[in-house]
Amino acid sequence: MTTVATRLRRSPLDALQRWLPKLVLAPSMLIILVGFYGYILWTLVLSFTNSSFMPSYKWVGLTQYMKLLENDRWWVASKNLLVFGGLFIGISLLIGVLLAVLLDQRIRREGFIRTVYLYPMALSMIVTGTAWKWLLNPGLGLDKLLRDWGWEGFRFDWLVDPERVVYCLVIAAVWQSSGFVMALFLAGLRGVDPSIIRAAQVDGASLPRIYLRIVLPSLRPVFFSALMILAHIAIKSFDLVAAMTAGGPGYASDLPAMFMYAFTFSRGQMGMGSASAILMLGAILAILVPYLYSELRSKRHD
Amino acid sequence: MARLELRNVNKRYGSGLPDTLKAIDLAIDSGEFLILVGPSGCGKSTLMNCIAGLEQISGGEILVEGADISAMSPKDRDIAMVFQSYALYPTMSVRDNIAFGLKIRKMPQSAIDEEVARVAKLLQIEHLLARKPSQLSGGQQQRVAMGRALARRPKIYLFDEPLSNLDAKLRVEMRTEIKLMHQRLKTTTVYVTHDQIEAMTLGDKVAVMKDGLIQQFGTPQQIYNDPANLFVASFIGSPPMNFIPARLQRQGGRLMALLDSSQGRCELPLSRDIQGLEAREVVLGIRPEQIVMGGAEGNGLPSIRAQVQVTEPTGPDLLVFVTLNQTKVCCRLAPDVSCCIGDSLALQFDPARVLLFDSASGERLDLAAPACVTQDNVARFTGR
Amino acid sequence: MTSHRWFSPSRLAIHATLLLACALYLIPLIVMLLTSFKSPEDIRTGNLLSWPHVITGSGWLTAWDAVGGYFWNSVKITLPAVLISTLLGALNGYVLSMWRFRGSQLFFGLLLFGCFLPFQTVLLPASFTLGKLGLASTTTGLVLIHVVYGLAFTTLFFRNYYCSVPHALVQAARLDGAGFFTIFGRILLPMSVPIIMVCLIWQFTQIWNDFLFGVVFASGDAQPITVALNNLVNTSTGVKQYNVDMAAAMIAGLPTLLVYVVAGKYFLRGLTAGAVKG
Numbered sequence: 001m002t003t004v005a006t007r008l009r010r011s012p013l014d015a016l017q018r019w020l021p022k023l024v025l026a027p028s029m030l031i032i033l034v035g036f037y038g039y040i041l042w043t044l045v046l047s048f049t050n051s052s053f054m055p056s057y058k059w060v061g062l063t064q065y066m067k068l069l070e071n072d073r074w075w076v077a078s079k080n081l082l083v084f085g086g087l088f089i090g091i092s093l094l095i096g097v098l099l100a101v102l103l104d105q106r107i108r109r110e111g112f113i114r115t116v117y118l119y120p121m122a123l124s125m126i127v128t129g130t131a132w133k134w135l136l137n138p139g140l141g142l143d144k145l146l147r148d149w150g151w152e153g154f155r156f157d158w159l160v161d162p163e164r165v166v167y168c169l170v171i172a173a174v175w176q177s178s179g180f181v182m183a184l185f186l187a188g189l190r191g192v193d194p195s196i197i198r199a200a201q202v203d204g205a206s207l208p209r210i211y212l213r214i215v216l217p218s219l220r221p222v223f224f225s226a227l228m229i230l231a232h233i234a235i236k237s238f239d240l241v242a243a244m245t246a247g248g249p250g251y252a253s254d255l256p257a258m259f260m261y262a263f264t265f266s267r268g269q270m271g272m273g274s275a276s277a278i279l280m281l282g283a284i285l286a287i288l289v290p291y292l293y294s295e296l297r298s299k300r301h302d
Numbered sequence: 303m304a305r306l307e308l309r310n311v312n313k314r315y316g317s318g319l320p321d322t323l324k325a326i327d328l329a330i331d332s333g334e335f336l337i338l339v340g341p342s343g344c345g346k347s348t349l350m351n352c353i354a355g356l357e358q359i360s361g362g363e364i365l366v367e368g369a370d371i372s373a374m375s376p377k378d379r380d381i382a383m384v385f386q387s388y389a390l391y392p393t394m395s396v397r398d399n400i401a402f403g404l405k406i407r408k409m410p411q412s413a414i415d416e417e418v419a420r421v422a423k424l425l426q427i428e429h430l431l432a433r434k435p436s437q438l439s440g441g442q443q444q445r446v447a448m449g450r451a452l453a454r455r456p457k458i459y460l461f462d463e464p465l466s467n468l469d470a471k472l473r474v475e476m477r478t479e480i481k482l483m484h485q486r487l488k489t490t491t492v493y494v495t496h497d498q499i500e501a502m503t504l505g506d507k508v509a510v511m512k513d514g515l516i517q518q519f520g521t522p523q524q525i526y527n528d529p530a531n532l533f534v535a536s537f538i539g540s541p542p543m544n545f546i547p548a549r550l551q552r553q554g555g556r557l558m559a560l561l562d563s564s565q566g567r568c569e570l571p572l573s574r575d576i577q578g579l580e581a582r583e584v585v586l587g588i589r590p591e592q593i594v595m596g597g598a599e600g601n602g603l604p605s606i607r608a609q610v611q612v613t614e615p616t617g618p619d620l621l622v623f624v625t626l627n628q629t630k631v632c633c634r635l636a637p638d639v640s641c642c643i644g645d646s647l648a649l650q651f652d653p654a655r656v657l658l659f660d661s662a663s664g665e666r667l668d669l670a671a672p673a674c675v676t677q678d679n680v681a682r683f684t685g686r
Numbered sequence: 687m688t689s690h691r692w693f694s695p696s697r698l699a700i701h702a703t704l705l706l707a708c709a710l711y712l713i714p715l716i717v718m719l720l721t722s723f724k725s726p727e728d729i730r731t732g733n734l735l736s737w738p739h740v741i742t743g744s745g746w747l748t749a750w751d752a753v754g755g756y757f758w759n760s761v762k763i764t765l766p767a768v769l770i771s772t773l774l775g776a777l778n779g780y781v782l783s784m785w786r787f788r789g790s791q792l793f794f795g796l797l798l799f800g801c802f803l804p805f806q807t808v809l810l811p812a813s814f815t816l817g818k819l820g821l822a823s824t825t826t827g828l829v830l831i832h833v834v835y836g837l838a839f840t841t842l843f844f845r846n847y848y849c850s851v852p853h854a855l856v857q858a859a860r861l862d863g864a865g866f867f868t869i870f871g872r873i874l875l876p877m878s879v880p881i882i883m884v885c886l887i888w889q890f891t892q893i894w895n896d897f898l899f900g901v902v903f904a905s906g907d908a909q910p911i912t913v914a915l916n917n918l919v920n921t922s923t924g925v926k927q928y929n930v931d932m933a934a935a936m937i938a939g940l941p942t943l944l945v946y947v948v949a950g951k952y953f954l955r956g957l958t959a960g961a962v963k964g
Contacts, residue, residue: 011378014374014375014378017375017865017866018375020785020865020866020867021781021785021787021866022787024777024778024780024781024866025777025778025781025782025790025793027774028774028778028797028837028841029793031834031837032793032796032797032800032837032838033796035808035812035834035835036796036799036800036803036808036838037796038811039807039808039811039812040803040807040808042810042811043807043808043809043810043811046810055810055814095707098703099704099707102700102703102704103704105697105700107700107701107704111951113704113708114954115946115947115950116708116711116712117707117708117711118946118950118954119711119715119943119946119947120711120714121891121946122891122939122942122943122945122946122950123895123939123942123943124894124895124896124897124912124938124939124942125895125897126895126897126912126915126916126935126938127895127912127915127935127938127939130915130916130919130931130932130934130935131714131715131717131718131932131935132714133919134717134718134721134928134931134932135713135714135717135734137928140729140730140733140734140928141734142734144733144734145733145734145735148733148736175710175711175714179711183954187954228802232802235804236804236805236806236898238806238897238898239897239898239912239916242897242901242916242920243897243915243916243919243920246920256806257804257806257898260806260809261806261898261901261902264809264810265902270810273810274810276806277804277806277807277809277810278807280804280806280807281803281804281806281807284802284803284804288799288802292795292798292799351857354857354861355860355861356857356860356861375860376857376860376861377860377861377862377863377864377865381861382861383857383858383861385854385857385858386854387852387854388854389852389854389855389857389858391855391858391859391872391873392855392877393873393876393877394876402859402862402864402872403861403862403863406862406863406864406868407863450858450862454862
């Protein structure tokens with residue numbers, strides 16, 4: 001029964017075919033390993049050195065981090081990030097959800113309205129900053145508009161008020177990004193099984209109640225996606241500050257990204273700039289790792 | 303057309319994981335129709351992918367016409383496959399779908415046109431050739447998928463649950479068509495299904511699989527009449543075989559199984575005498591259609607009275623449920639039998655058709671003839 | 687739903703809210719446009735929404751003189767970077783979804799993280815590298831940078847898209863005798879139009895709107911328009927010409943705005959599907 005079978009061989013071309021997927025992925029793998037992880041490591045190393053205008057590799061331990069933590073400007077930037085990030089994320093989510101729910105009520109010309117809410121997202125933060133800098137201009141902007149319209153005592157000079165300038169950043173950023181949040185939630189709402197809403201209506205629940213208690217809780221994944229994206233925008237925010245306030249007045253509207261740029265490239269404090277970049281990475285990791293962990297874990301159960 | 307043989311095929315995904323396929327031995331002759339049947343996760347689709355070359359086997363040999371193809375890439379194996387999801391190329395017309403494999407193989411255009419025309423005529427899809435797959439019904443997509451396989455005239459055809467996405471009526475129609483097609487073309491075919499009716503109606507040979515092992519390999523009749531173990535017996539047949547736990551006794555030199563209903567007792571003499579089973583707990587396997595109404599006395603068959611608990615008229619049959627040895631037993635009676643819930647029925651069994659299973663291992667205790675084709679298969683089944 | 691009562695008070699409130707929001711989103715654009723066509727005189731005497739006494743294009747002409755050259759820089763950077771990163775992303779996504787191998791999932795995890803990477807952590811080493819390559823302050827250098835750091839997103843887009851394509855398609859094509867690139871080119875690419883649109887639009891907006899890489903890696907003649915605009919707006923010398931600022935901002939924003947208005951619906955359809963799925 002057991003005759004010896006002739007084993008048909010694979011041609012060399014087939015061997016190439018088997019290696020092709022790996023070959024195709026190889027350049028990207030190299031790019032990711034070097035350009036992402038290698039460079040992060042490099043920056044990490046720089047943050048432990050006394051690099052100033054030029055990189056130097058003289059090890060100084062945690063000195064740069066200590067200097068950073070003693071730097072008043074860094075603390076202002078960090079505090080601003082908390083205020084800016086918190087308000088920007090909170091308000092964008094609120095507006096985004098509200099507009100999405102309202103827009104989900106079979107509105108005529110929905111497509112047009114959606115485009116209007118979304119177009120700011122197409123504009124760069126530089127353009128956004130330029131526009132809002134003009135809109136909020138103390139003297140010629142909103143300030144004057146409302147006074148011309150009869151509100152005699154109206155004053156709006158937040159842009160030059162060190163205490164309030166960060167709220168100007170929030171206004172511009174919310175304008176730019178909230179439409180995107182709306183779009184995310186609208187897509188999520190469209191994915192909700194309409195029979196759930198019908199079942200709740202049969203049970204006698206009112207529409208606002210149905211949204212608050214049933215529909216929105218089912219959009220948890222969308223909520224987290226939006227949160228991640230917004231947090232990411234907030235931490236990386238650099239261009240908006242550059243265009244709108246350049247960190248001013250003084251350094252009242254500095255954000256860590258701006259701080260990093262200023263110290264690394266203008267002030268010749270590469271070591272401290274690197275340290276600040278590493279701390280920014282730490283902040284992102286603190287948000288990202290739990291998120292990715294739960295994400296990958298739930299995927300594995302699919 | 304070609305003879306297909308699998309020798310000791312193993313498939314392992316990771317070193318820590320159990321084998322997905324364990325020592326699979328199968329052989330079918332040129333032109334035969336092999337069914338791989340089993341519950342989901344039994345390894346039947348993996349085995350098919352291994353034959354196609356979409357997955358590499360970890361051990362053993364796959365022979366086509368005596369040559370081992372297990373190291374070859376799928377395109378060189380000269381095997382065509384019909385997928386459960388049909389896997390029609392969505393951006394290509396039906397014509398291009400059928401012609402794709404031929405074009406890749408650099409067949410001249412005139413020959414391609416001829417072949418597409420032949421296949422389209424065979425499957426009656428000539429009027430659909432210009433359409434895109436999304437414009438076809440499920441049944442039409444199914445035909446195109448078969449056409450794509452037929453166009454290449456490969457040595458072996460593989461079908462991976464091809465009918466499971468069709469509705470019930472169409473499924474029966476296409477089943478008949480596949481059978482007709484096979485009778486006409488006499489192609490060597492391996493067909494994966496979890497549907498036992500497809501397994502019984504289509505196959506020349508059936509391999510029942512579970513947990514990566516072939517439980518039994520034989521003709522549909524062998525599988526149905528002479529199942530190798532409880533699993534095979536329960537998997538094939540609808541309504542399924544009755545399994546009645548019983549105790550064996552030796553009386554007057556004959557081995558008897560004791561049956562007990564609330565209305566009587568019966569000693570069922572076993573047709574085959576096996577030593578060493580006295581006082582053992584066994585499982586009797588009786589197909590519903592093998593239980594008959596006890597009419598005229600004196601036909602010699604043992605009989606027992608039992609109370610009807612539920613009746614289910616299915617149209618062609620009347621299913622009557624009674625309790626024997628505290629087990630629900632289904633009897634398939636003629637539809638014109640009049641009986642109501644609570645009636646007392648006299649039921650008879652043909653002892654020659656009653657199967658005997660070990661209640662612990664589930665294996666057959668009274669295997670008459672080797673149910674399997676190859677000797678080593680038999681050894682494996684009876685040896686455990 | 688309340689669909690039968692089109693004029694109930696609650697529906698009126700909904701429409702009013704939506705329209706008010708529309709106005710709020712549109713006002714900055716209207717102000718930018720109005721201001722860009724005003725004369726400096728009108729800007730000083732009027733307010734944000736006052737209609738200009740004279741409509742003049744001089745702001746636009748001055749703005750184009752100031753940033754026009756950089757506009758073409760942005761074109762030179764954006765087009766190749768978008769095309770290359772999209773193609774690479776498509777190939778990567780194809781491998782990561784259809785040709786998985788040991789370690790490919792790990793690679794995907796590493797890449798996913800790249801989507802969230804704060805670029806501040808790679809700025810210095812990247813600028814050293816560009817310097818070594820002789821690409822500092824060139825548009826070519828910026829193309830390279832944008833390809834590298836756009837790869838994470840383009841790969842993610844295509845990988846997620848191809849994961850929803852039945853694997854049986856690839857298997858069928860392999861049995862039909864098609865190889866790696868034939869399957870990609872003949873089967874998968876033709877059905878990728880929606881995700882290609884998403885990817886192109888996303889990359890176009892990202893790269894066109896980039897400021898950080900532009901300001902760090904390019905100075906002088908190689909600057910993209912965002913950097914030029916920022917320089918123009920934030921120069922403290924001379925009299926502020928708000929009409930020129932706004933016109934320059936419009937010039938910088940028009941290409942992406944145009945892409946959005948024309949192709950935005952493809953973008954939304956694809957992006958939200960991907961983002962919601964994760």
